[in-house]
Amino acid sequence: MDSADTAGAAPPPVRAEITLTVNGTGHRLGVDTRTSLLDVLREELGLTGSKKGCDHGQCGACTVLLDGRRVNACLALAVAHDGADVVTVEGLGGGDGGLSPVQEAFLECDAFQCGYCTPGQLCSATAVLGEAARGWPSAATPDVADEPRLDDAEIRERMSGNLCRCGAYVNIVAAVRGAAVRGAAVREAAGTEPGILP
């Protein structure tokens, strides 16, 4: 057995300068190359809405919208996303303190209990509506060549990257269904094309 006190020459941390736009606000940051986007949000920017449930992309609690797409912020190295535009749960409702249709629907449907997976669920659900509106298929789409219809089976499959240990799935599906209807109505009224955000 080797001696317990072998001090290997450990390489020093490498730092990099990056810029990020988070919920519309620009930030210039020096980061350790090892730091995840999630840790930058939580520890550097004080945006603790994005949660760390597993740190390995296996729970979805850290889901944010990165350049308009939902991703697991724990698996995104901050240094690799220099210049990126990030929307977190804190930015979903816009700047006026209002709630997005998805947030409203989660409240109405009691689509959470402890609330720890909720920010990720909300970001994911927001993106799901956009993905479905753009015609992206899922594993629940009977024929991937067809335009999918966002029914409950589709919602369940598309939301499966966000684990909820309290078991709020039944209400989460109801909320996403409700937000989809509401989002479609809003779009129709505004006459806008479906984008990433409902």
Next chain:
Amino acid sequence: MRPLERIEGREKVTGRARYAVEYPVEGVAYAAAVQATVGRGEIVAVGTAAALALPGVLAVLSCENAPEVNAVDDGELALFQSRRVSYRGQFVAAVVAETLETAREAARLVRVDYVSEPPDVRLHPGHPGIYKPDRVNPVFPADTERGDPEGAFAASAVRVDATYTTPAEHNNPMEPHATLAVWDGDGGLTLYDSNQGPSLVRDTAAEIFGLGPDRVRIVSPHVGGGFGSKGTPRPNLVLAAMAARAAGRPVKFAQTRQQMYSATGYRTPTIQRVRLGADADGRLTAIVHEALEQSSTVREFAEQTTTPTRVMYQAPHRRTAHRLARLDVPTPSWMRAPGETPGMFALESAMDELAVAAGIDPIELRIRNEPDAAPESGLAFSSRNLVTCLRQGADRFGWAGRDPAPAARREGRKLIGMGVASATYPAYRLPNRATARAEVDGTFTVRIAAVDIGTGARTALTLIAAEALKAEPERVTVELGDSDLPRASVAGGSGGTAGWGTAVVRACEALLPMLEEDRRPVEASADTTAEIEAQEELARHAFGAQFAEVEVDVDTGEIRVPRMLGVFAVGRVINAVTARSQFIGGMTMGLGMALMEESVMDEEFGDYLTRDLAQYHLPACADVRDIDAFWVDEHDPHLNPMGSKGIGEIGIVGAAAAVANAVHHATGLRIRDLPITPARMLTAL
């Protein structure tokens, strides 16, 4: 009461709700833990040079330099107090550093040398160390016996004798066990901690660090789930506080998801033998339920696996027994309905087997064995509406059209089946204190060191206080989640609302006459210790009926659950919105228990191999289709001022048995070992 939207809902959907390590504090440092890489042994040396050489490392703590702390009854909290390694994955050292990245890398560089011994980690009926514990959690006798169970069983016309196993399962709350520790200039300690009982955690932390309870404050307004695993402090609390003292700075420490499989407790695996003897009409003559479980060498935790059998069914001859083996494993602890959950899987599976053997409908069989009073204690039930639950559930679920023949319904390559199981959970109530205060502006503030781990406690207590004060809920603010508030019991045993609610009602009742003086602010307080000690002795239990429909793919062994239904008798439901969520949540966890959850022990190395959320499968959204819950109208004046029974745990009880019984109905195959994975199903098919 009119249903109320979750009070902290807006905070939770906007990301403003703060959890333990999310509080902004100046000068915070980060800790990371080093885990034992042997399953049993002694630490010979701890090499810290490489870790300390990293720029930004502030301290390394281990058994070689950690300050002595006081021992408490949970040896898992005696962090770095000994060279002994009791199980693989035990925390043996910690690093404090300027950043999370540095702390974790430095932890990897800490070199611990051991003298190791082969760990003993396999629970099996032949284990030489099996013994009878003095009592089982929390204070039940290990064994009970009436009449001549062996003789009665042998003489019974219809018999079931079967062994069921349930695996180790991990609670896996989404928020890891985490603590932010801040020592103030006067030696006081503030812990922002993820837990289920700020008062108890405060007392334990004070004892460990030799402080007066008034010198320690636990802040926990939002907790990201616990399911029992945060019912007592975990090593993260001690580690963070020790590290903060060593570094002279506030320290954040969150267990990694991987570490949670070693250091947060789990549901013990069980091996259960159930013998049911009945006459030709299905009337039970003998019930024997024996359970084998494990605990660690650190601490005895003996789960009350067979206690539900003591209250469920009538039979003149009966025995229940618990046996334990102490292994080189982490200490198991509470996980949602400890005891009832694995115990009722076995009992309710056996009841289904008896129904098949006797040719009696499983619901009718249960009704025929309904007792007049608690079968073992002889106490009267404060209320018992199991039969109503079964009947209402049968109506709602469409049970009447069910052909009892197994493997009789096929759609394409799928076999379809329906199953039922009973559920039960005790209605506990513990002493609590609370204050109620009338403010100058006409609002009310209610204070109690309760905690809302996602149960909706804040909302339920608001409704309870509003009713007691005859005020609109909007005028009532409930403050909880802080040990500086009046002392409260743990959010556990489904006793939170009952225990806390009683104190809240009494405080509000005391306040009401004071309001006539028209002098505000004015405050009243209550302590329910005497009231609860004086309550009459009755059997107080919630009951329920669980139904499941399954589809079993005959080619792949995949099982899908299109429908689950629970009907519960839980006294008065305080808040319909959050209650339904709680029931469904428990049933969802029960679905996971039935089909996928399993912590696999590595018998060579001695730790749980399934140590992340890719390997330990919780149900995902796609697994859950139609799950619904209802409750029967139950008025029970013998419980508490609200008339409520706890609802946090009964949703999981019986759910796995309902699924397994449905699998039998679908396929004719009786799977007695959970979870019922495609591998198990295919092997049986």
Next chain:
Amino acid sequence: MRPFAYERAGTAEEALAKHDDDALYLGGGTNLVDLMRLGVATPARLVDVAHLPCDRIERGADGGLVIGAAVRNSDLAADPAARRSHPLLVEAVLTGASGQIRNQATVGGNLLQRTRCSYFQDITKPCNKREPGSGCPAREGEHHNHAIFGHSAACVATHPSDMAVALAALDASVRVRGRGGGERAVPLGELYRRPGEDPSRDTALEPGDLITAVEVPPLGLPSRYRKVRERASFAFALVSVAVALDVEGGAAGGGTVRDCRIALGGVAHLPWRAHRAEAVLRGAPATAESFLRAAEAELEAAEPLRDNRYKVPLATNLIARTLTELTER
């Protein structure tokens, strides 16, 4: 995580120039960052290839696809041409991971992801793949989701990619650029290695080799990807199958099988092309009986371990069932 330098490459040439023996290419990072955090991967340098210009899907005149290595999994799955021409590929991608991960993961990275064997992922335990010569505890330990084909005494791990299984069935190949310059095509069937005595290498690629694209020949046949796992979504395969079937006179009529492609996932160190089954099936009537016979012929060669015998009937049934369903469409 060991400190590392980070460099973003704008072109393949730049990426190759920046790569050295202590470097790893970073795509979406969904597996690499995971492995670095576990201490399994300890690169001194990351060369970010997620921004290379190989981020498009081109459709050839013959109906084939050329998929840039930096294309995100979700963009491949959303591609209208791919959805029509190669549904089994799109289905395979969609059964992998989660929506979030598919948004991050690149096609090149997906092909090069590492096994999820729990011993491989735990640096405190032996593993020949991670630390050659240290041993394989999975062989006698926990291996219920390990290989039944082509494993060795040194390693019984499986390859986790779903997409690679579909690509194996499609006779796809990858375009690779090496440090020596020049581009070469490596057929999927030659990309992945059996573990043999050196399971530390998953593929035939040399250090510094960069996958720039995946070439997928035209299909023009009914096809399907079916995956069995321990929960309904967001889990790795126990067994998966990619099939395509060409039946003379149409699949529905019970004609003769002219061509077929069958590949299995979750059963080997590599996507397992079921050549024996295909050989049995070619020229046989397109009936459930033939499909079962073909599947059985393939699984006869299986060498299951103590706790994964269930994969034999599972794979057999899954092949037969999926082929049958293709003929019933």
